[in-house]
Amino acid sequence: MQSFAPLLDPQLMFDSSTGLLKGEHVISESRRLADLAGVFADEAARSAMEPNTVVYSVSSTFPVENGKVGGLFFGCTTIQPGTIGGEYFMTKGHFHTKIDTAEFYWCLEGEGALLLMNESRSCRVERMAPGSLHYIPGCVAHRTINTGEKPLIFGACWPSDAGHNYERIRIHGFSVRLVKGGDGPVVVEA
Numbered sequence: 001m002q003s004f005a006p007l008l009d010p011q012l013m014f015d016s017s018t019g020l021l022k023g024e025h026v027i028s029e030s031r032r033l034a035d036l037a038g039v040f041a042d043e044a045a046r047s048a049m050e051p052n053t054v055v056y057s058v059s060s061t062f063p064v065e066n067g068k069v070g071g072l073f074f075g076c077t078t079i080q081p082g083t084i085g086g087e088y089f090m091t092k093g094h095f096h097t098k099i100d101t102a103e104f105y106w107c108l109e110g111e112g113a114l115l116l117m118n119e120s121r122s123c124r125v126e127r128m129a130p131g132s133l134h135y136i137p138g139c140v141a142h143r144t145i146n147t148g149e150k151p152l153i154f155g156a157c158w159p160s161d162a163g164h165n166y167e168r169i170r171i172h173g174f175s176v177r178l179v180k181g182g183d184g185p186v187v188v189e190a
């Protein structure tokens with residue numbers, strides 16, 4: 001019988017115990033309260049909290065050069081549970097620099113919400129739960145929010161030429177926010 005090369009181990013693994021990717025070309029970084037000035041409505045509450053508190057971590061693999069057309073990047077984000085002045089822990093949120101590039105999010109663990117906002121500042125909020133798959137069209141800003149009591153973990157896949165434009169959200173924000181109500185998350189005008 002002809003013999004073939006043995007099966008190779010996968011180049012990347014998701015470690016559900018840590019929420020991190022493991023393998024080559026993986027970079028992990030955390031966003032702490034100190035990095036999130038101006039993100040939450042209640043800035044006084046944010047600055048009164050322990051600045052080293054990790055709000056979210058992102059573990060991403062960049063198998064091709066950033067900006068290259070035709071490749072894909074993949075990242076796993078873990079957002080810790082918590083609130084600041086009644087507003088849930090969340091990501092900064094961004095448009096893509098190449099604004100018409102899309103992205104997929106796939107929720108792995110926890111409970112949360114995906115806030116989507118188009119260029120006319122019209123918003124839609126999708127519930128995230130294990131298994132929920134979210135298509136983020138081009139020209140739509142996206143932010144994720146942990147509305148649960150446990151870490152929210154999701155995978156994301158986006159084009160390697162998309163880039164991230166944080167400045168537009170830093171200046172203008174999203175037009176809505178998610179706050180903790182008596183019966184769960186409530187969408188309020190920002």
Ligand code: S6P
Nearest residue numbers: 058075077091092093094156158
């Ligand atoms: C990248 C993708 C995610 C986010 C991550 C953190 O296009 O949307 O990996 O980078 O969830 O959010 P943010 O808004 O701080 O980049």
Ligand code: ZN
Nearest residue numbers: 096103142158
């Ligand atoms: Zn994105």
